[in-house]
Amino acid sequence: MPKSVVFNGCSVGENPLCCFDELSNEEVSFFEENSVEVNYKRGETICKQGSFASHIMVLKKGLAKIYLENGNDSLILKILPAINIIGLPALFDGNSVFPYSAQTYMDCTIKLIEINAFKSLIEKNALFASKIISMLAENSVIINGRFFCLTKKQTYGRLADVLLCLAQRIYKTDKFPLQLTRKDLAEIASMSIESTTRILTKFKEDGLIIIHPKFIEITNIDKLTEISQIG
Template sequence: MPKSVVYNGCSVGENPLCCFDDLTQEECDFVEENSVEVEYKRGENICKQGSFASHIMVMKEGLAKIYLENGNDALILKILPAINMIGLPALFEGNNTFPYSVQTYMDSTVKQIEIGAFKKLIESNAKFAGQVISMLAENTVIINGRFFCLTKKQTYGRLADVLLCLSNRIYKTDKFPLQLTRKDLAELSSMSVESTTRILTKFKDEGLIAVHCNEIEILNADKLLEISAIG
């Protein structure tokens, strides 16, 4: 029997908006009639935890973090790259607020779809509804993996997970732009900025990564995977 693998990705999978491929032309027109595009600057809130959820949103361009807030404390649930949805948990009956906050890491473009119109598509198109359910299920797997990483892994394993996620699932290349600050990386890894900087330096000294002015390059992904597995 194969060994179970705990998935520790920090972001969503491939083609998360394939649900829209199952819409008819009439339904696509319906979406356009009930949506609007909004531009956000770096550091702006796309939505606030506890605020009224009037729209389901699609991140068309940019990068953001989804996080829970409690006073001055925050827990990042996942990173949201372009071509992903925001607000799906607000679809379930009895809830009309966002269960999390979303803030941009860079200038972003978001398409807001009126939530009532989105629900009508779910009710009228079974394939579309099935794809939405699949996305919600994947999000559950991602969040479970994140909690395992943050509660069971040591600092080296947590930062290795974040670097691998950025490389494999966000930018999809070994060399990617350093659009996240040391503080951002520290928040994702749930550690101090000082610890994050120290571990990055150690990874660099050991030849696992290269840090350029505006880029990080993964030089030894296998070793980072080993560090991640050991935790």
């Protein structure tokens, strides 16, 4: 299966900011002149679904979630580590609002780029525009994979997906810091906190993971992948 096709991921796997490598020195200066850097605390809202989209946001440091809201209900579309872009769907003509909300999982540093300036770079630089299109395409694949996971897999498969995504696409190591709470993991896997805790305990007892106070280590990635695949 091609590397870009992902049916169990919850995040992009490569460095999306490689698109900025295509900018000339003059365009980089223009980018800097039309942007500002802001620090966000854990739990702060980065953008609100339905609000006016005045900026495209670059997550330079931290961890965040992208989600849909409907009253008291919410659905996480993906989680974003540092070096990611938030708000690209707002670039479409005729759409002036954010189609989703974004919130920090931990303290974050974000660069806000004036949206018309960002559009100007796309219009003037074909290589930059091509990279943005590629990112939007990958995001669509990831969202499709998320919906498949949430609608077709059982709880064990969904939580295995989350752990694999954290290891392979967020932290890129089988031993990663426990920066997400049980509630966060449950929300991503779309299950109760009780079920999440029970399955984590089962994975631990079966020798698939080791849970420490400050980190989780996947010790049997083949078996966890099998659970993910069979759902």
